[in-house]
Amino acid sequence: MGNRFICMAKKDVKENGSRSKRIGRSQRKLLAEEEFLHKQALSMALHQHQLSQRFEGSMSRRIGSTSKRRNLGDESFSNGKQVPEILGNIQTKKFILINGEGFGAWCWYKTISLLEESGLLPTALDLTGSGIDLTDTNCVATLAEYSKPLIDYLQELSEDEKVILVGHSSGGACISYALEHFPQKISKAIFICATMVSNGQRPFDVFAEELGSAELFMKESKFLIHGNGKDKPPTGFMFEKEQMKGLYFNQSPTKDVALAMVSMRPTPLGPIMEKLSLSPENYGTGRRYYIQTLDDRALSPDVQEKLVRENPPEGVYKIKGSDHCPFFSKPQSLHKILVEIAQIP
Secondary structure, three states, rough: HHHHEEEEHHHHHHHHHHHHHHHHHHHHHHHHHHHHHHHHHHHHHHHHHOOOOOOOOOOOOOOOOOOOOOOOOOOOOOOOOOOHHHHHHHHOOOOEEEEEOOOOHHHHHHHHHHHHHHOOOOEEOOOOOOOOOOHHHOOOHHHHHOHHHHHHHHOOOOOOOEEEEEEEEHHHHHHHHHHHHHHHHEEEEEEEOOOOOOOOOOHHHHHHHHHOOOHHHHHHHOEEEEEOOOOOOEEEOOHHHHHHHHHHOOOOOHHHHHHOOOOOOOOEHHHHOOOOOOOOOOOOHHHEEEEOOOOOOOOOOOHHHHHHHOOOOOOOEEOOOOOHHHHOOOOOHHHHHHHHHHHHH
């Protein structure tokens, strides 16, 4: 009898031990996945900080002269070394990448890698209150304040230096603002499913068909943030996570969506409600290009088509199967277009 109880006790201990091990492994797996996600986000932020310095030394690769183009449908992405792109005689190699609402410099990590591998010089900037910039978004009231990191960068360029500006979504308003104030510093401006506004238009007006009138949005939207108190005008907005996934990331890889969910920040409201003053002699002389995303739920293809009709750019490009974030969903196609625009004499 005693031996029987001892055996049963040993069996219970063994089963409990196995169960504890299984639970332990499960918990460790969850913790490991969470830690990996945070490390990935932190890595993107640190990488962005390093990109604020000019790329030298490693950018000295020489590019071949063949004119063969690769298939735009290949969307595989690798951090490993790839064959450099066909650059031809590109005069401006510096790309300045500007984030859209809620995003930061972190969202460009695939584009940065591909441009670097092609021998180009990308720099991703955090707009004020975006990414790892510590400014409280509730304190950003004007487009000038929102665009300050870009304006500061352009001011520091030498007189004979030019860059290619790339703006995503509401970041298009920032590169329009920069075109008006520094047309001589900007070789080309590329709008990616962006708010390419006309003179006297607000960035919000571009989204009006999706979000309704500004007055209605300011009154009834449940996504508004009242940083100065409920009795004061709203200072920002941010969509709920599930809504963001449906609007922005309907074709993006799961890992990129996870990264966005831990990195997105509220968007200051003042800058997107501000009317832009754009003149023919400054903004009007800029070379603008527009990239349309054809599976976009945040800014529909019809609205993007209307934008290019009302404010015609020098060139229009289209990416099939891309959601509002082609730097996630179609990085190779986006990269090919950026290089192609850079090659235009």
